Amino acid sequence: MTTDGTLAFLSVYWPEIVSIVALVLMSAFFSGSETALTAVSRSRIHTLEANGEERAGIVRQLIERRDRLIGALLIGNNLANILSSSLATSLFLGLFGNSGVALATLAMTVILVIFAEVLPKSWAISTPDRFALTTARAVKMFVAVVGPVSSFVNAIVRRILALFGINLSREVSMLSAHEELRGAVDLLHREGSVVKADRDRLGGVLDLGELELSDIMVHRMAMRAINADDPPEVVVRTILESPFTRMPLWRGSTDNIIGVVHSKDLLRALAERDAEPEHLDISKIAQKPWFVPDSTSLEAQLNAFLRRKQHFAVVVDEYGEVQGIVTLEDILEEIVGDIADEHDIDIQGVRQEADGSIVVDGNVPIRDLNRALDWHLPDEEATTIAGLVIHESMTIPEERQAFTFHDKRFIVMKREKNRITKLRIRPAEENEAGPA
Incomplete structure (x- = not known):
């Protein structure tokens, strides 16, 4: 197309082109805002609000009614996508005739996926707090206008799901506050942001209400x-x-x-x-x-x-x-963790062997062993490692008797009367499935 032809094309179709570009940008705004406000850190927003950040208070108000917020943003996103696709189809029909429908579908699919979905959502998820603060005022005004429609749509959705026995609770987390904190700390530890010692201390605080x-x-x-x-x-x-x-x-x-x-x-x-x-x-x-x-x-x-x-x-x-x-x-x-002073008797009860196995005194608490070795042995039914072996085996084992459970091989090394006093623990092999 020549320069004159391009100018003539733009002079005729510029309203449609500008409208399509504007609608794609609106769709990107709604997609990015939805992602940012969904992924935003509530604790970070609370801190910013306490420090006097006005926009943080707007974000907090928005996410307090998350279902209404997401419903309004989805309505805006879909309206922008549908209108932009309709205008593109009309434009392409005028240019290419009947084949314009297929061309418009292909072009708008590429444009919307890249510029209205992937790009804004990737941007928002990389800096959700900053993105949410930036768009907070505009989103608040839009939700104020479209919010009633969103609430009406949500009510219809809840009624339909209720027919199938699915009840959506309002803003009730499936996890308790302690579980959310524990999960966040564990995730940060896996990512390297929290060292093991700090994870164990925070976990110890959260466990106080669960232990007797x-x-x-x-x-x-x-x-x-x-x-x-x-x-x-x-x-x-x-x-x-x-x-x-x-x-x-x-x-x-x-x-x-x-x-x-x-x-x-x-x-x-x-x-x-x-x-x-x-x-x-x-x-x-x-x-x-x-x-x-x-x-x-x-x-x-x-x-x-x-x-x-x-x-x-x-x-x-x-x-x-x-x-x-x-x-x-x-x-x-x-x-x-252990608080030792110059008068404490240093009896650890855990010894690493050259072959990689662990020799453990029977009275060593399971929690201490888990914390020291980063294991996950259950401690609901027993307090000590000897108690765990007795509980799992449902018997008082003899010396040199071995058991496999929880991906570990437990070998009774010493027994005094009815008490297991020393055990050897090593990783279980695939062919070790029970007592030997």
């Missing part, structure tokens, strides 16, 4: 306590040689806890004038014990520790029998 004291307490079998009827010099030596600041005091049997002895209280008593260690009455120094149910959640117990300004509690079951002890440090360690 029975999951983390020091069991009565491992509990170190003081016999109130022992000679005073034995009591003093036991407390001073212990790595623990507080120890339970019992009389008659370990089920009869009569107090909690703090090492500082003992030192104060010994430092008093005319104090005679051989005449020391440890029961008078001991503080009153605090008994808590083993079903108490860690979140509730942490709040109780802070509220009462105490650090130590005795855990009992529904019958009042002593099950163990729990400290404020035990709960904090669920968040930040």
Whole structure:
């Protein structure tokens, strides 16, 4: 086509061409806005609004009624696409006759896919927060005009889906807030934005409401306590040689806890004038014990520790029998990991072997093993790794007996009476499908 012919063509068809270009740009605007406002970070928008960003408040208002917003944007997008396609078809019919329909369909499909869908959505998804803030005011005005139509369309859709037993709830997330946070942290960890230690700490905070004291307490079998009827010099030596600041005091049997002895209280008593260690009455120094149910959640117990300004509690079951002890440090360690000082006894209970297997003490908590090795062994039915083997095998295994479950091979290395004290764990091979 010559220059004169091009000018003549534009002079005749420029209204249609301008209209098509404008409608394609409108379609791109609606597509990009829909993507950006759907993918926008609510927490980021909340922060920007708190910092005085007016547009962030508009975005928040828009996404609060997401169904109305998306419905309005889809209406605008489809209207722009249909009108631009109709104008292009009319234009091509005038230029090419009956073959213009096919040519217009092909041309508009390419133009709309590239310039009205892929390009704006790719742009919006790369910077959703910025894109949403930029288009917020224009989208708000459009939703104010088309919003009632969108609500009417949504009502029709809900009624139709209800006929098939599908009920759409308004703005109710399928995930709880904790699950959304956990999923976001895990995803960021996989992408490399959050290191494993930070992921574990955040996960520990989120788990506090789901775990009970029975999951983390020091069991009565491992509990170190003081016999109130022992000679005073034995009591003093036991407390001073212990790595623990507080120890339970019992009389008659370990089920009869009569107090909690703090090492500082003992030192104060010994430092008093005319104090005679051989005449020391440890029961008078001991503080009153605090008994808590083993079903108490860690979140509730942490709040109780802070509220009462105490650090130590005795855990009992529904019958009042002593099950163990729990400290404020035990709960904090669920968040930040092991807290060790110069007096702690370093008993990890986990050893890496040269062949790649892991030798584990039976009393090692499953949660600690998962956290240390980034495993995903279930801890709903058992607290320790030995308890998991007994639960899965539904028996008390013999030494050298092996089991395969959860993609791991568990080999019983040592058993004392009915207790599994040492296990070897290695990745399961394909031909290992059960006990051996």
